[in-house]
Amino acid sequence: MKDNVVGVGVIGTGMIGSLHAENLARRTIGARVAAVTDIDRGRAETVADRCGAKAITDAIALIADPAVDAVLIASPDVTHADLTVACIEAGKPVLCEKPLATTVAEAERVLQAELAAGRRLTQVGFMRVYDRTHREVYDLLRAGELGEALSFRGRHFNPFSGLKTIETAIVNSLIHDIHSARWLMAAEIEQVYAQWAPALADQPRSARFASIGLRFASGAIGTLEWSGDSGYGYEVMVEIVGERGTAESISHSSPVLRRGATIAQAVTPNWPERFAQAYVDEAQIWIDSVRAAAPTGPSAWDGYMSLVAADACIRSTETGLPEAAVGMERPDMY
Numbered sequence: 001m002k003d004n005v006v007g008v009g010v011i012g013t014g015m016i017g018s019l020h021a022e023n024l025a026r027r028t029i030g031a032r033v034a035a036v037t038d039i040d041r042g043r044a045e046t047v048a049d050r051c052g053a054k055a056i057t058d059a060i061a062l063i064a065d066p067a068v069d070a071v072l073i074a075s076p077d078v079t080h081a082d083l084t085v086a087c088i089e090a091g092k093p094v095l096c097e098k099p100l101a102t103t104v105a106e107a108e109r110v111l112q113a114e115l116a117a118g119r120r121l122t123q124v125g126f127m128r129v130y131d132r133t134h135r136e137v138y139d140l141l142r143a144g145e146l147g148e149a150l151s152f153r154g155r156h157f158n159p160f161s162g163l164k165t166i167e168t169a170i171v172n173s174l175i176h177d178i179h180s181a182r183w184l185m186a187a188e189i190e191q192v193y194a195q196w197a198p199a200l201a202d203q204p205r206s207a208r209f210a211s212i213g214l215r216f217a218s219g220a221i222g223t224l225e226w227s228g229d230s231g232y233g234y235e236v237m238v239e240i241v242g243e244r245g246t247a248e249s250i251s252h253s254s255p256v257l258r259r260g261a262t263i264a265q266a267v268t269p270n271w272p273e274r275f276a277q278a279y280v281d282e283a284q285i286w287i288d289s290v291r292a293a294a295p296t297g298p299s300a301w302d303g304y305m306s307l308v309a310a311d312a313c314i315r316s317t318e319t320g321l322p323e324a325a326v327g328m329e330r331p332d333m334y
């Protein structure tokens with residue numbers, strides 16, 4: 001690290017990768033984008049030019065590059081586990097976009113790599129923990145304002161962004177809500193029951209809407225509601241029912257307009273707008289943790305246990321029954 005400035009290598013310069021690169025280059029103190037790579041070389045060159053970085057053709061070469069002190073992985077989901085393991089083995093801190101992996105076995109391989117390294121190097125991109133409206137609910141819960149948490153409700157409605165299978169909806173999108181549930185309820189998910197409505201009648205594993213029942217190790221229960229085509233924009237909210245009341249996060253911060261016998265409120269179009277500040281805060285907190293060599297935020301364990309619950313959800317869609325979510329013993333390191 002030169003002059004205590006973290007040189008970050010960004011792998012993947014699609015929507016989320018280029019957003020992270022811009023945040024690291026322009027909105028983060030103590031960081032610079034040293035290198036970027038993408039299988040689309042033109043896209044990598046464009047982002048590299050914008051961020052004053054070099055474009056490297058290969059992800060493994062980027063991880064090994066001496067100018068790269070830490071790595072941000074925003075490449076396709078199936079590449080996350082291998083690239084995270086490569087960062088751990090190179091001894092470089094890594095912020096891996098969710099999901100940590102696409103299977104439990106792959107996520108466990110990342111855990112084993114960190115256990116072999118004897119230290120946490122991985123943070124997983126569950127950026128909702130940095131969203132103000134989620135943190136306000138978290139703080140109320142941890143302050144005991146609601147008493148014991150009895151139930152969790154999560155709503156995650158997306159505008160249409162292409163046909164998704166129920167597996168992709170769970171592993172790529174609902175993985176956020178699974179982590180939010182574990183994080184806010186401070187309890188692992190023990191059992192799930194997944195139901196969904198297909199997007200296309202002739203493609204039964206396509207997903208338009210999903211509803212997932214949860215039971216936590218604490219005995220609390222919950223539901224996750226997901227849409228792949230909301231028809232009105234992007235909405236993410238959580239609601240916790242406690243012994244002494246409920247806490248609901250605010251979904252929309254825009255003004256409520258009353259005019260012509262109508263009440264209206266603008267809805268954020270999609271996740272980059274809804275979580276713009278959360279991504280900036282995630283980058284700054286990650287860079288601060290790298291400079292201090294003090295890992296923070298969602299860990300590889302969170303990535304792994306979220307996948308354990310996601311895998312149970314997929315099994316539930318196959319059996320049509322509630323399924324148990326059972327992970328490995330929690331290592332002391334987490």
Ligand code: ISE
Nearest residue numbers: 098156158172173174176271
């Ligand atoms: C996307 O990858 C994200 O991470 C967004 O936060 C989520 O809302 C969206 O459904 C995912 O596809």
